[in-house]
Amino acid sequence: MPELPEVETVKRGIAPHIENKIIQQVILRERRLRWEIPAELANILRGQQVVTVTRRGKYLLLKCTEGHLIIHLGMSGRLIIVTPEIELKKHDHVDFIFDDQCWLRYHDPRRFGCILWTSEPIAEHPLLVEMGVEPLESEFTGDYLFSRAQHKKIAVKKFIMDNQIVVGVGNIYANESLFLAGIHPLRAVNSISLEKFQQLVLIIQRVLTAAIAQGGTTLKDFTNSEGKAGYFQQQLKVYGRAGELCEQCGKVIEHIRISQRASYFCPHCQL
C-alpha cells in the first residue's frame, strides 16, 4: 500500500507519459470507490490537456485545462501506464485514454482510493485544506513538531501519522523512523524534547528520501507505474519483524497495536 514514497514514485513514473497530452476518452468500468466517481467525469475530461502532475500528501493532483483531477490510491490502488493491447485484469476500474498509444489505468481491488474532479482552487478543496505540512519541505522542522505537540498527550506514533500535523507518513515509515530516532512509539508527545523532535524530523526526511530513491517499499500491493516492485523493503529494521533480533542491540523486536495499527519496536533501543 502506498505511503508517500510510493505515491511520489507513481507520480514520477506517470508524469512523463501524460503531461501535456490530451485526454481523448475516459472509460469508467467501476465507479464505486471510496466516493463514487462522478458519472459525468468522462464528459468533463474529454478534450482537456493534463498540464502537470503534482502530489499533496498521498493525493495525486492532475492539473488539467479546466480544473484538477484528485486521485488517491487508498490501500491497494495502482496507476500504471498501459498500451491498448494489454489485457484487462479484474479491478481495472478506470482507463484514461490519451491521444497516443499510452493509456493510464487505475486498478484498485479494495476500492479505498478515490478519483474526484474539482474546478475550484485546488488548495481550498475540503480534502486538502486541513492538511499539515509536507515532510520533505522546509516548513517541517523540529520547532514545528514541538509546538504542535504541546498540550497533547497522544502517542508519538499517532502524532506523526496525523495528516493534520504532517502528511504522508504512513504506518511503515512511522515505525521505521521512530526506531531510528530511538523513540518508543507509545511515548506521549508532550514529553519529547525539542532536540529529539529535531532529530526525528531529520530521520523522517532521510527515511522518506531513501525510500523514494529505491522506488518505494513493496509489500503486497505496491508496484510502480511500470508494474515493477520497489526495493526499500529490504531495509526495514523493525516493520514486520516481530520476534526477530534488533540489529543494534540483539534484543527481540516487539509487536503491539496502537490505534488498531500494527506497531513494531525494540524495547531496548526505543525509550
Next chain:
DNA sequence: AAAAGGACCTGGTGGC
C-alpha cells in the same frame, strides 16, 4: 476540543 472507534472493501494467509 481532542481522542477513540467504526466504517469502507477485497484478497491472502494460516489454523483446524
Next chain:
DNA sequence: TGCCACCAGGTCCTTT
C-alpha cells in the same frame, strides 16, 4: 480441499 478468522501500506466520519 474447504471453511473461517484475521490481517493488510489509508483516512474520513461518527461517537465518546
